[in-house]
Amino acid sequence: MKNTVIILLSILSSSVFGESKNYECTEHNSSLLIKSIGFEHVNHQPLINGEIVISELVDAMWFIEEVSCSKLGFDITASHSQYNDPTKMKFRVVVNSDSTYEIR
Numbered sequence: 001m002k003n004t005v006i007i008l009l010s011i012l013s014s015s016v017f018g019e020s021k022n023y024e025c026t027e028h029n030s031s032l033l034i035k036s037i038g039f040e041h042v043n044h045q046p047l048i049n050g051e052i053v054i055s056e057l058v059d060a061m062w063f064i065e066e067v068s069c070s071k072l073g074f075d076i077t078a079s080h081s082q083y084n085d086p087t088k089m090k091f092r093v094v095v096n097s098d099s100t101y102e103i104r
Helices: 002-017 055-059
Strands: 018-025 031-038 043-048 064-071 074-078 084-095 099-101
Touching: 018 084, 031 064, 043 064, 043 084
Parallel strands: none
Antiparallel strands: 018 031, 031 043, 064 074, 074 084, 084 099
């Protein structure tokens, strides 16, 4: 019984921790990797080109609902739905050529 519980927990935790989605854009050369972090309340860690963390979204524990490419970067719709809060916010992330970003 104990082994079964351990196996089930490892399967469930690896599926939550291991989820990620990569958005590649034809408008520019940058990509956006969204990694799921957390267990009870899943949040997302967005990484530009798989390396640069968009810390403002991580620090505020936003859940990424939708990503679309824009000419200069990414348009992100995020929420706190993981906390049963219906609030949604839109972020425009502009990727600069020197591997930095701005949120507008």
